[in-house]
Amino acid sequence: MNRFTLIFLLIAWLAGNAFAADDPMISLFRFQSQMANTGNVEAMVKLGEMYEEGVGTKQDLNKALEMYRQAQAKGAKGVAASIKRVIKKKRYGSAASKRAAQQKAAREKAAREKVMREKAAREKAVREKAVREKAARNKAAHDKAVRERLARNKAIKEKAAREKAAREQAAREKAAREKAAREQAARDEAAREKAAQEQLAKEKAAAEKAAQEQAARKKKTFTTDPCDTPAARFMSSCRKK
Structure with missing residues (x-):
């Protein structure tokens, strides 16, 4: 089959498969x-x-070498250079692929380590936040307990102070009442004693007055009527009366 026949068949095949694939190189690869x-x-x-070039298909040096050797076996000329080129690509390509794989592995490892570091940092941040929040809650609870204890102690002290003040006030009032009662009792006693003394004085004065009046009467009777005296009984003249 000559070149012109090949080109004609290619054109005819491409025309029949114009819509078989989006990439014409894929169609060409299938035709070849x-x-x-x-x-x-x-x-x-x-x-x-x-x-070899990865045109219309995935690059595959092994299959490229296989096709070149098949063509060489059928008498194709100039294929030896292609075979040497592919063998060289495979040799250096393997090292390059290895380096690329190593670099890719290193990049992937670095990416994983970065992800792990970021994850660890996030987890650490979460833990630290949780610790801070817990510490804040504990501090708030402690401060609240302290405030409540201080408030209770203050209330107890204030209540004790009020009760003490009330007791002292009650004691002062009681003492004042007792003092007032004593003073009133003393005044009453003094008044009674004064009244009694005044009464005694009056009675004494009345008795003295009565005695004076009686003495005066007796004196008058003695001067006018001798028989009206204590000695009248001894007088014979008065006995007849």
């Missing part, structure tokens, strides 16, 4: 695959190039 399966050497070489 079909042609290579029929034993077309040029298609094998082209398919090897597409595998």
Whole structure:
């Protein structure tokens, strides 16, 4: 099959599969695959190039090398250079892939470590916040308990002070009442004693007056009527009377 026939078949195949894929390179890869399966050497070489470069398909150096060798076996010219190039790519590509894998692993490890550090930092922040909140709650509870205890002690002291003041006031009032009662009793006693003394004085004065009046009467009778005296009984003249 010559080149013109291949191009014609390619155009016809592409025209029939214009809507088979979004990427025309994928359609070309499929066409080259079909042609290579029929034993077309040029298609094998082209398919090897597409595998080598990753055009229309995923890059696969092993399959590229396989297609180049199949084409070489069928007499394709200039394929030896392609085979050497692919072998070199595989050799250095493996080291590069290894380095890339190592770098990727390092990046992934760094990313994981970063995530872990961030997670640990968040968890630490949460724990520290919880500790601070708990400490704040404990402090608030302690302060409240202290305030309540102080308030209770203050209330007890104030109550004791009020009760003491009430007792002292009651004692003062009682003492005042007792003093007033004593003073009143003393005044009453003094008044009674004064009244009694005045009464005695009156009675004494009355008795003295009565005695004086009686003495006066007796004296008068003695001077006018000798028989009206204590000695009249001894007088014979008065006995007749």
